[in-house]
Amino acid sequence: MNDSHIFTGNPLDRGERERRDEDWLRAQEKAGTSRFLPFKNLDPLLAGETDPELAWLTADDLDRLGIDATPVFLGRIDGTSHFAVDASGLEGALGVNESHRFEEARAAATILSHPEAAIVAQARAQLDWHLRHGFCSVCGQPTEPLRGGQMRKCPACGASHFPRTDPVVIVVVSDGERCLLGQSRGRLNRLGWYSALAGFMDQGESIEEAVRREVGEEAGIEVGAVRYHSSQPWPFPSSLMIGCHADALTTAINRDDEEMADVRWFDRETVRLALAGQHPELRVPGPIAIAHHLIKAWALGDA
């Protein structure tokens, strides 16, 4: 379970040692064997209709298409260097292959193999960070990528900037018989959809404290023991979902109306039916999301 979430299982060796050598990187960017994955508005290029896969291009392809953004070094598989490259400026089809198309990243994750979905997660998070960090937050001047995109440096003030990963706690709270699920206002609220409570961690708190704060804020429920379950990278844009189970010390819900559309207790049988897609009203997230697996573990008594 712990290692089977979508977006895990990335086969790339990120090349921590190799990427410190800028000359080596420049040579890899030009090498005929290197592979480049274009993204348009953070959506990856896919090939194949019936059995879709990532559409890796060559350095020659990029030249011909006029894609000249600095590529981000993802890492290596069997010695072959892999890069992601922003192609948002491209108009129309790529013309490399008829089956090529940019696929919405979340949809792509559900039709690609696990290892390829994990590559999309890494590449999308890295590209998003570079697209939003062209300038130095310390002094406002333009920054430059280094180490194949693992950092950016400001030539004006010397500040170093590193890609960010935002830890999010996501938790299924139980009172023993029932579990607490909510509808947040921020997301698409189709009738009947409920999920585990979740929120970004604040600065200066532990995972266990963040769980207690979030559940207190969103539902007004006091939480005792917190148990870590598993984690999942979530590249929208760059979160680390830290999945937990927790014990409720109180049961009276007092929800934050501004953030939550609804918060409710659900019994095990109701949740089991919803997981199987057989409940007439309740819908829960599918297996792409760690929430599904947290809810399932609770419903099976493994929480």
Added chain:
Amino acid sequence: MNDSHIFTGNPLDRGERERRDEDWLRAQEKAGTSRFLPFKNLDPLLAGETDPELAWLTADDLDRLGIDATPVFLGRIDGTSHFAVDASGLEGALGVNESHRFEEARAAATILSHPEAAIVAQARAQLDWHLRHGFCSVCGQPTEPLRGGQMRKCPACGASHFPRTDPVVIVVVSDGERCLLGQSRGRLNRLGWYSALAGFMDQGESIEEAVRREVGEEAGIEVGAVRYHSSQPWPFPSSLMIGCHADALTTAINRDDEEMADVRWFDRETVRLALAGQHPELRVPGPIAIAHHLIKAWALGDA
């Protein structure tokens, strides 16, 4: 154990709902009951020689001292608003109280009570982020704090920016009889000091994957099962230490010379003596660091 690390146990209610009201915040910044903790170069103001505590000032104190930086809202205790404020521009002593002095933050954490050390962790991380994010990383223009410092907004391009917390995996790997400890080159390498292996998480990986990658990079050891132990906020400047134990699948060390000065296997008896400060050569981190507790749990057979 899980909740007892230094920098946890913060008594402040961060006021997620209240801080969205800018008028309320302005009133709290002027209220006579509000308390302000000044920091100089990210070191907090302390009072008292024998029983040191945080030296909270009033809005009047700030006026008199000419401290005019925008305060960061930390939260409330029993309805009283608490703020942190950057006073790095101050010359000389504060003159409020003879025992007042700015204490190096890490040293302060070891002499303050747990709840006050946790407040320092939150305040230091927040102030550091603001000091390094005066400009928009998207467009390079000046940004403005909002929600009491929980975000910054760019008036030029409209981008929202949020404080960052950098997840770090820290792990004690064991082969059953021995545990793997290392000396990193980046830190102060006093002879004989060894600690758990640690590293920043990359984008697009799970906690378990980050543990395996870091141990592979730093020590060349292959890791099987990973078990979460506990977590600790670490405000230098703003990390979340995610503490784990893990099982080694191999034992031959192949360390990264550039990052690690040494990596070695240590047997349980050696580690127990070091934890008690009784080993002639080996030194391990003290209880301020989660590394101490991870090593101790392993030495006691609780890992």
